[in-house]
Amino acid sequence: MVVVGAGLAGLRTAEGLRRHGWDGPVTIVGDEVHMPYTRPPLSKKLLLEGGDHAGVELRRRDSGHPLQWRLGRRAVASDLDGCSVTLDDGTVLCYQGLVAATGVRARRLPGSLDGPTAVLRTLDDAQALTGRLHPGARVVVIGAGFIGCEVAGTALSRGCAVSVVAIDELPMVAPLGPLVGAELRRRHAAAGVNFHLGTGIVSVDEGGVVLSDGTRLEADVVVEAIGLQPATEWLAGNGLDLADGVVCDEFLRLGGRKGTVGVGDVARFPNALYDATPRRIEHWQVAVDTSLYAAASLVGDLTGRPPEKPFGTVPTFWSDQASVSIRALGQPALATDVEVLEGDLSGEAAIGYRRDGRLVGVLLLGLPKRMGFYLKHLTDDLAAAPTH
Numbered sequence: 001m002v003v004v005g006a007g008l009a010g011l012r013t014a015e016g017l018r019r020h021g022w023d024g025p026v027t028i029v030g031d032e033v034h035m036p037y038t039r040p041p042l043s044k045k046l047l048l049e050g051g052d053h054a055g056v057e058l059r060r061r062d063s064g065h066p067l068q069w070r071l072g073r074r075a076v077a078s079d080l081d082g083c084s085v086t087l088d089d090g091t092v093l094c095y096q097g098l099v100a101a102t103g104v105r106a107r108r109l110p111g112s113l114d115g116p117t118a119v120l121r122t123l124d125d126a127q128a129l130t131g132r133l134h135p136g137a138r139v140v141v142i143g144a145g146f147i148g149c150e151v152a153g154t155a156l157s158r159g160c161a162v163s164v165v166a167i168d169e170l171p172m173v174a175p176l177g178p179l180v181g182a183e184l185r186r187r188h189a190a191a192g193v194n195f196h197l198g199t200g201i202v203s204v205d206e207g208g209v210v211l212s213d214g215t216r217l218e219a220d221v222v223v224e225a226i227g228l229q230p231a232t233e234w235l236a237g238n239g240l241d242l243a244d245g246v247v248c249d250e251f252l253r254l255g256g257r258k259g260t261v262g263v264g265d266v267a268r269f270p271n272a273l274y275d276a277t278p279r280r281i282e283h284w285q286v287a288v289d290t291s292l293y294a295a296a297s298l299v300g301d302l303t304g305r306p307p308e309k310p311f312g313t314v315p316t317f318w319s320d321q322a323s324v325s326i327r328a329l330g331q332p333a334l335a336t337d338v339e340v341l342e343g344d345l346s347g348e349a350a351i352g353y354r355r356d357g358r359l360v361g362v363l364l365l366g367l368p369k370r371m372g373f374y375l376k377h378l379t380d381d382l383a384a385a386p387t388h
C-alpha cells in the first residue's frame with residue numbers, strides 16, 4: 001500500500017489498513033519532515049504560547065506491523081493504470097492500493113509567494129508567525145474565515161493591534177450565514193479587532209497593505225488567510241476530476257477506481273446522509289471519519305469484500321474565538337433558512353440551519369452540554385430521510 005500525505009488522514013488510514021487485516025508493506029510519503037501532527041492548535045494554543053512538534057504530534061497506534069515512512073519527500077506524479085507513484089527524488093513506488101491524503105495548502109494572493117506576508121497551514125508556519133506576534137505589533141489579517149478569525153483573536157490575546165480585511169461583508173458568512181456572521185463580528189469587534197469588510201486588497205508591501213477603498217493600513221505582520229488549495233497536482237493525467245480536490249465515489253474510491261481511495265481535506269465525496277453531490281469538507285473529524293471508512297473500503301476491494309454501505313457522516317467542527325467555543329454540526333452552509341433554536345444569540349445559543357424545512361446543520365455558541373442532544377437530533381433527522 002502507498003499512502004501519499006503524512007497528516008492526520010494519512011496516518012489514520014494507514015493504521016486502519018492494519019486494523020482491517022492488511023499485513024503487507026504500507027509506505028507513507030510526506031513532504032513535511034515532521035511525523036504526523038494535529039493542526040488545530042496551530043491557530044490556538046501553539047500560536048498563543050509557542051511550542052514545538054512534541055506538543056502537537058499525533059499519537060500513533062502500534063499494530064505490530066510497522067509502517068514505512070518516507071518523510072521530506074513529495075509525490076510528483078502518479079500512474080493509476082500502471083499502479084505507481086513517482087517521488088521528487090525519482091523513486092517510483094508501485095502499489096496494490098493507493099491512498100490520496102495530501103490535504104490542502106494555503107491559497108496565496110497573486111504574486112505574494114516571495115513577498116513579506118505570512119500564512120498558517122503548517123507547524124513551521126505557526127512557529128515562524130508566533131515569533132512575530134509581539135505585544136504592540138500591528139497585524140493585518142487578510143481573510144475573515146475560520147483561520148483568519150482565529151489568528152486575529154490569538155494575535156489580540158498576545159497584545160497585538162489587529163485589523164481584519166475581507167472581501168466578504170461579514171466574517172465566516174459563507175459557512176455560517178449572515179445571522180451568525182454578524183454576531184461574530186460584534187464579538188470580535190468588542191474584543192478589539194478592527195474590521196475592514198467588503199474590501200479588496202490592491203497591494204501588499206513590507207510596511208502594510210493598500211485596500212481597494214484607498215485606505216492604507218500600516219502593518220508589522222500581514223497574514224494571508226484567503227482559503228485553501230487542494231494538493232492534487234501529483235494526481236494529474238489520470239482522467240480524474242481535480243477541479244476542487246479529487247472527486248471520489250460513494251465508497252471514497254478516486255473517480256470510482258477500485259484499489260484507490262481519497263481521504264481528508266483533499267477528497268471531494270458524496271455524503272449518504274445528505275445527497276449525491278461530492279463536496280470537500282475541511283474538518284478534523286471528517287478527516288478521521290473518511291480515513292476509518294476508506295481503510296475498510298480499500299482492504300475490502302482488494303480482498304474481494306467490497307463495501308456495501310456508502311460513506312455517510314454528520315460532519316462536526318469546532319473553533320475557539322472571540323471568547324466563545326463554536327461547535328458546528330452537519331453542513332450549515334447548505335441551509336436556506338436559519339433560526340435560533342435555544343438561548344440568546346448575544347450570549348450562548350443553538351442555531352438551526354434548514355434546507356427545504358429540514359434540519360441540515362446546528363451551530364452551538366457555547367452550550368457545550370447541549371452538543372450530544374443536538375448531534376443525536378440532527379443524526380436522527382438526516383438518517384430518517386436524506387436531503388435531495
Ligand SMILES: Cc1cc2nc3c(=O)[nH]c(=O)nc-3n(C[C@H](O)[C@H](O)[C@H](O)COP(=O)(O)OP(=O)(O)OC[C@H]3O[C@@H](n4cnc5c(N)ncnc54)[C@H](O)[C@@H]3O)c2cc1C
Pocket residue numbers: 004005006007008009010029030031032038039040041042043073074075076101102103104120121122147231234263264265266281282283284285287316317318319320
Ligand atoms: C491552523 C489550522 C487550524 C485548524 N483548526 C481546526 C479546528 O479548530 N477544527 C477542525 O475541525 N479543523 C481544524 N483545522 C482543519 C484540520 O486540521 C484538517 O481538516 C486536517 O488537518 C485534515 O487532515 P489531512 O490529513 O486531510 O490534511 P493535512 O493535515 O493537510 O495533511 C496532508 C499532508 O500531506 C502533505 N502533502 C501534500 N502534498 C503532498 C505530496 N505531493 N507528496 C507528499 N506529501 C504531500 C502535506 O504537506 C501534509 O503534511 C485546522 C487547520 C489548520 C491549518
